[in-house]
Amino acid sequence: MLDLRQVVDNLEEVRAALARRGPKAAAALDEIATLRAERSAGIQARDAKIQAQKAANDAMAKAPKGTPEFAQKREDLKALSAEIKELEGKVAAVEAKLSELLLDVPNLPDPSVPDGHDETGNVVVRTWGDRPTEVGDAPKDHVDVGNRLGIFDWEAAAKISGARFVVLKGIGARLERAIATFMLDLHTREHGYTEVAPPVLIKGEALKGTGQLPKFEADLFKTLKQDPDRAHELYLSPTAEVQLTNLHGDEILDEVSLPRRYTAWTSCFRSEAGAYWRDTRGMIRVHQFQKVELVQIVAADKSDAALEELTGHAEKVLQKLGLHYRVVALCAGDMGFGARKTYDLEVWLPSQNTFREISSCSNCGDFQARRAAIRFRPTQAEGSKDKPKPRLAHTLNGSGLAVGRTLVAILENYQRPDGSVVVPEALRPYVGADVLKP
Numbered sequence: 476m477l478d479l480r481q482v483v484d485n486l487e488e489v490r491a492a493l494a495r496r497g498p499k500a501a502a503a504l505d506e507i508a509t510l511r512a513e514r515s516a517g518i519q520a521r522d523a524k525i526q527a528q529k530a531a532n533d534a535m536a537k538a539p540k541g542t543p544e545f546a547q548k549r550e551d552l553k554a555l556s557a558e559i560k561e562l563e564g565k566v567a568a569v570e571a572k573l574s575e576l577l578l579d580v581p582n583l584p585d586p587s588v589p590d591g592h593d594e595t596g597n598v599v600v601r602t603w604g605d606r607p608t609e610v611g612d613a614p615k616d617h618v619d620v621g622n623r624l625g626i627f628d629w630e631a632a633a634k635i636s637g638a639r640f641v642v643l644k645g646i647g648a649r650l651e652r653a654i655a656t657f658m659l660d661l662h663t664r665e666h667g668y669t670e671v672a673p674p675v676l677i678k679g680e681a682l683k684g685t686g687q688l689p690k691f692e693a694d695l696f697k698t699l700k701q702d703p704d705r706a707h708e709l710y711l712s713p714t715a716e717v718q719l720t721n722l723h724g725d726e727i728l729d730e731v732s733l734p735r736r737y738t739a740w741t742s743c744f745r746s747e748a749g750a751y752w753r754d755t756r757g758m759i760r761v762h763q764f765q766k767v768e769l770v771q772i773v774a775a776d777k778s779d780a781a782l783e784e785l786t787g788h789a790e791k792v793l794q795k796l797g798l799h800y801r802v803v804a805l806c807a808g809d810m811g812f813g814a815r816k817t818y819d820l821e822v823w824l825p826s827q828n829t830f831r832e833i834s835s836c837s838n839c840g841d842f843q844a845r846r847a848a849i850r851f852r853p854t855q856a857e858g859s860k861d862k863p864k865p866r867l868a869h870t871l872n873g874s875g876l877a878v879g880r881t882l883v884a885i886l887e888n889y890q891r892p893d894g895s896v897v898v899p900e901a902l903r904p905y906v907g908a909d910v911l912k913p
Contacts, residue, residue, distance in 0.1 A: 476577050476846045483511040492583040495807035497592050503576045510576070514569045521562040528555040578683070579690055582842040584807040585816040591806030597819070598806070603790070604799035606823055611892040616826035617883040618757040621647060623894045623913050639747070639755070639762045641879075646911055650885070650898075651765060653905035655740045655878045658767040658792055662875055666788045668738040668769065673718035675741055676709040681721040684847030686813035686839075687713060696744045696762075711744035716872040719770035724847040727865045728772070730854045734781060735772040738875065740765065758879045759831070765878035771871040774851060775841065778869035779816075782838040786818045789834045789875045795901040798884050799823040801830055815840045820876070822884045833880045836873030843870045 482489050486508055493501035535548035589598045621627045626647025632640040643651055662668040676698065682688040687695065696711040712718060719737040728735070743766050754760035769788060773781045786802065793800045805817040814837035821830035844850070850865040889897040896911040903909055 476842060477580055477583065478845065479507075479511065479573060479577060482577075482580075483508055489583065493581065495584050495588075495590060496581055496810070497808050500581055503580055507573060507576050507580075510569050510573050514566060514573065517562055517566040517569060521559060521566060524555055524559045524562060528552065528559065531555060578846075581812045582810075582815045582839060584810065585838070585840075588810065588816050589804055589806040592808035593806075594809050596806030597809055598804045600802040600804050600818065602799075602801040603794060604797065604823075606799050607825060607888045610825050610888065610890050614825035614887060614890060616757065616824075617886040620886040620890045620894075620896060624896065624911055625913070626650070626911075636762075639760070641758055641761055646906075646908070647882075650902075650906055650911070651878055651882055653902050654881050654885075655765060655767055657795075657902055657905050658875060658878070659738060659740055661792060661795065662738045662767070662769060662788060666736070666791075668736040668788075671715075671719060671722070671737050671739045673712075673715060673722075673739055673741065675712045675718075675744075677712050677717055677721075678707050679710065680707070681717050681724070681847075682710060682713075684724055685717045685720050685843050686846065687717065690812060694746050696746060712741060713745050714743050714766065714872075715739040715741045715768035716770055719768060720772070720843055720849070720870050720872065721847055723772060723849050723868075726849060728849075728851045728868065730774055730851050733772065733774050733851060733868070734777065737770045738767060740767045740878070758883050761879070767875045767878060769836075769873045769875040772844075772849060772868050773871065774853075775866055775869050778838050778840060778871060781869075781871050782816060782818070782836065785871050785873050786820070786836040789820055789836055789873050792876050792881070793820065793822060793833070796881070796885065796899045797901075798881075798888055798899075800833070811835070811837060813837070813839045813842050815842065822880070823888065824884065825887050825890075831880070833884065834874035834876045837871065839870045839872070841867035841869055844868045 477489070482504065486504060490501045490504055493504070531548060531551050535545060535552060538545040538548055589596055591597065618627070624647065626644055628642040628644055632642040635642070659670055663670050679688055682695070695713060698709045698711070700708050719739055722737065723735065742763055744763050746762065747760055769785055771781050771785055790802065800820055800822045803819045803821055805819055810817045817835055817837040819832050820834040820836070822833040824831050844867040849868045849870065851868045852865045853863040855863055885899060886896055889899065891897065894913040898906050898909055898911060
């Protein structure tokens with residue numbers, strides 16, 4: 476969430492920044508500015524009445540008790556109290572509306588983000604590796620490769636859950652588990668992340684903290700509130716970014732304890748409400764998928780460097796697996812709601828003869844931290860007697876990586892014309908095989 480004072484005091488600058496995202500991004504600013512002025516006027520009127528109340532109270536104290544003068548001053552106080560209460564109610568209503576409007580305003584793009592309103596404005600930053608040469612002249616897609624190996628059961632998935640679900644069997648299930656375990660080991664042992672096993676049923680407040688609510692409720696799976704004693708509704712997690720970021724919601728962290736780095740392997744659930752027509756074949760876009768998530772919570776002046784670091788951690792997975800990929804800087808109009816700068820990692824898929832997203836790494840600045848109340852207290856300067864005031868932390872997140880899409884990339888890039896799939900060397904100790912054969 477943006478800072479209200481920043482928005483109103485720098486309205487045109489904020490409007491110009493949001494306009495880089497597209498024409499609708501700044502739609503709420505005029506109403507916010509009007510309400511801010513209404514709020515200021517209400518506060519001034521309330522404070523004036525409070526001063527009048529204090530003066531009336533002093534005057535009543537000086538009036539002889541039991542006299543008409545005393546009675547009148549008491550009535551005056553009652554009237555002032557009622558007026559103050561009414562004004563406070565109006566101010567509270569305006570503040571509630573302001574908060575509601577601000578929740579729907581996206582983050583401001585960093586000045587370094589490329590201009591553009593869709594993916595055509597994205598910029599390739601770097602490319603790693605080479606396209607595979609041993610996949611044959613007509614490489615098959617992951618569905619055909621996996622079906623030949625016997626690792627998919629689409630019929631069972633449809634029978635159990637419906638469309639856009641998958642059942643992995645045998646060596647396929649082991650391969651998925653191996654990919655996730657390999658990623659966790661890499662991020663915890665080499666990159667210094669703390670592994671977390673969070674719940675996947677989460678409160679709406681946690682989703683509000685990271686920006687999924689209220690704007691993107693249609694993309695979430697919401698559980699029925701069958702227990703009357705449960706005080707809140709629960710959602711299925713769309714990404715462990717939500718749980719890992721909210722680990723420190725409503726907390727003040729010491730600067731010396733930063734950065735906090737967390738990773739988690741979880742199931743993720745998305746309704747894909749706005750993408751019902753895309754990627755209906757296979758595992759690219761399903762309702763339930765596995766992902767290893769990376770989250771960092773850092774001091775405000777460290778987040779730019781942290782984004783480069785986190786992106787490099789996700790890249791290392793692809794490098795160790797020998798997968799050809801590129802890093803793309805998203806333009807302002809293609810970034811996610813809460814991001815101020817994003818790099819996508821796109822892996823090469825031979826069957827499509829193109830790159831497809833496998834990770835998105837974002838610096839959210841203080842956008843999520845303001846919503847979730849995640850703060851840090853700067854280190855006290857030597858010799859200073861004043862304790863530094865808390866500041867909003869900066870949060871970052873990225874897939875490290877999407878497990879299902881990594882499995883897709885391995886099946887396609889390591890397929891052989893005879894139907895077998897070579898296991899990347901880094902995964903062999905986890906899979907227990909060098910080659911998967913039909």
